[in-house]
Amino acid sequence: MINDVIVVGGGASGLMAAIAARKAGASDVIVLEKNTTFGKKLLATGNGKCNFTNLTLDGSCYHSDDIDRTMEIIKNFDQAALLEFMGSLGIGIEYRDGWCYPRSMSAVSVQQAIVSCARRLGIGLKGGKKVLDVKKSGGTFRVEVDGYTYVSKSVVLACGGFADPKSGSTGEGLWILNHSGIRIKKPLPALVPLVIKNNPLKKASGVRIDAEVTLIVDDQEISRESGNLQITDYGISGIPVFQISSEALRALDQKKSVKVRLNFFPDYPPNAVRSLLEQSVSNASENLLPSDPGRLLLMGLLPEKLAEVISGMTSSQKFSIEDVDPVSMANFAEKYMTDLVLEVSGSRGFENAQTTSGGVYFDELDENLSLKQIPHLYVCGEEVDVDGVCGGYNLQWAFSSGYTAGRAAGSL
Ligand SMILES: Cc1cc2nc3c(=O)[nH]c(=O)nc-3n(C[C@H](O)[C@H](O)[C@H](O)COP(=O)(O)OP(=O)(O)OC[C@H]3O[C@@H](n4cnc5c(N)ncnc54)[C@H](O)[C@@H]3O)c2cc1C
Known part of the structure; x- marks a missing residue:
């Protein structure tokens, strides 16, 4: 037939x-x-x-x-x-x-x-x-x-x-x-979680947070997406990551340098985050125990595991509140909280x-x-x-x- x-x-x-x-x-x-x-x-x-x-x-x-x-x-x-x-x-x-x-x-x-x-x-x-x-x-x-x-x-x-x-x-x-x-x-x-090289956020695995994710290929911004980001042991997932994954993996396949920039304060203008941090540091120095760990400064602003990981990105891992200079802390935290650049090394596959x-x-x-x-x-x-x-x-x-x-x- x-x-x-x-x-x-x-x-x-x-x-x-x-x-x-x-x-x-x-x-x-x-x-x-x-x-x-x-x-x-x-x-x-x-x-x-x-x-x-x-x-x-x-x-x-x-x-x-x-x-x-x-x-x-x-x-x-x-x-x-x-x-x-x-x-x-x-x-x-x-x-x-x-x-x-x-x-x-x-x-x-x-x-x-x-x-x-x-x-x-x-x-x-x-x-x-x-x-x-x-x-x-x-x-x-x-x-x-x-x-x-x-x-x-x-x-x-x-x-x-x-x-x-x-x-x-x-x-x-x-x-x-x-x-x-x-x-x-x-x-x-495509529409797939991304693997981050030497994932510095590994210890914050399980955290979900609204964030802006910017795709950077060979130092050029390609696209930007906001939404609920999931931090995992291997890297990052969630809808904003899926949205950039197709372009990221095509670029990686073409041997280009592929990075993402994470901003954990997508709804704040950059200067507002900085002011918030300076204020937080100056309040803390008056009201918190000087010997308490510096991460306490970030815990009112970010989920605890993420605050811990980000505060650990300072050169001195065990800084305490009394060590903190408001301006340098604000510079540091602004950098890691609104402008955290990570290198993409692959995906979680088909x-x-x-x-x-x-x-x-x-x-x-x-x-x-x-x-x-x-x-x-x-x-x-x-x-x-x-x-x-x-x-x-x-x-x-x-x-x-x-x-x-x-x-x-x-x-x-
Ligand atoms: C977890 C998940 C969630 C998704 N959610 C959404 C969503 O909410 N919205 C959206 O728009 N898209 C979504 N998608 C994507 C969407 O499902 C696919 O793009 C779409 O189903 C593709 O349709 P298709 O017919 O091309 O292929 P498929 O749906 O993959 O169908 C292909 C079919 O061909 C059969 N087949 C393969 N080889 C042979 C063979 N040799 N002989 C006989 N049969 C064969 C397969 O068994 C399969 O049934 C999602 C995908 C996944 C995996």
């Missing part, structure tokens, strides 16, 4: 591609998924709540070699279309500062509704089918699964990247394309990443995400060289690109 469309990978982009292909008129659409569950990664998104899009979306929310093409694909099935689609599945919307979730705040509601929609459309969902290769032979594609070959007029590759490999995304789609001669930008982890940066270059793809070299073989989702920042942008990309590829594949 020759299928109209075979979709390889039953994640967010693959399920959307199959639905779009069927709605575009294809009769026989099947999805081959190596897991027995479809949309497994969807279940983990947004801490189990599924932040699937965002009311504010523009090119600055994505990294890619071609942001214009990224935005053209998104326009084919934008936030409004995605919200309408969710509504058509009976999913109410919860808005949190523009970040969109199902009203249930439960990812399983999204996953089950999309799978149910695919079944309702008569799409063949075939779980436990790991695709090993895709070959074009004459006018059709031969899709090889262990012990069986499926045949189709068109194929959508929606195997994801390398992020969160336990969900099933282990880069096989990119491997299949690479060995067919398709150019692929080196895949790297196991801890939410997405993949890199993938198939847009140059290889036409406006419907079909490969120029292999017409009717489409690519979507994380396999394409697009990664979004936190806020629902990666799922929006998965759904928009899946829609674009599936609609074209199904219209043949």
Whole structure:
């Protein structure tokens, strides 16, 4: 039997591609998924709540070699279309500062509704089918699964990247394309915690604090993000770190010097922090025991573990309040509390990443995400060289690109 469309990978982009292909008129659409569950990664998104899009979306929310093409694909099935689609599945919307979730705040509601929609459309969902290769032979594609070959007029590759490999995304789609001669930008982890060289904050592991994180590449400020920072034994994590991680790791891969500057007082102008410290030092010298440790001066301003680590960064580790000269203490603390520069040496890898940066270059793809070299073989989702920042942008990309590829594949 020759299928109209075979979709390889039953994640967010693959399920959307199959639905779009069927709605575009294809009769026989099947999805081959190596897991027995479809949309497994969807279940983990947004801490189990599924932040699937965002009311504010523009090119600055994505990294890619071609942001214009990224935005053209998104326009084919934008936030409004995605919200309408969710509504058509009976999913109410919860808005949190523009970040969109199902009203249930439960990812399983999204996953089950999309799978149910695919079944309702008569799409063949075939779980436990790991695709090993895709070959074009004459006018059709031969899709090889262990012990069986499926045949189709068109194929959508929606195997994801390398992020969160336990969900099933282990880069096989990119491997299949690479060995067919398709150019692929080196895949790297993105939205991932960063490892700090000789982490000086190690003893403050476990502290969570609102902070501003600035990415510095080869001594140039590249981007700046504020939010809840998590200090860990290996380095730093949390949304502001995830937001800069894609650019940081691409720069590191290019052997550039990558640093972050932490400001633990993001809402204070620099001079205000300095005045605060001078005042604190002068008050302490009048009201605290002279023999008490200097870190007491910082404990009213920072979480205890962090105050201890920062006060330990002085040349004299065991200074006491009587040793403190207000101006030098204010200089010192201002430096380490608002301008702490750390060297990034790596990341926590694909196991801890939410997405993949890199993938198939847009140059290889036409406006419907079909490969120029292999017409009717489409690519979507994380396999394409697009990664979004936190806020629902990666799922929006998965759904928009899946829609674009599936609609074209199904219209043949
Ligand atoms: C913990 C976590 C939280 C996240 N939270 C959010 C969030 O809140 N908002 C957001 O926008 N994004 C979030 N993301 C990112 C988002 O989930 C992904 O970008 C998106 O799911 C990618 O969709 P995809 O279809 O390209 O790939 P995937 O969802 O990875 O799907 C690919 C599918 O292909 C299958 N597959 C792979 N190889 C084969 C093969 N050889 N044969 C058959 N099947 C194969 C895999 O098993 C998998 O099911 C999160 C990611 C993680 C890991």
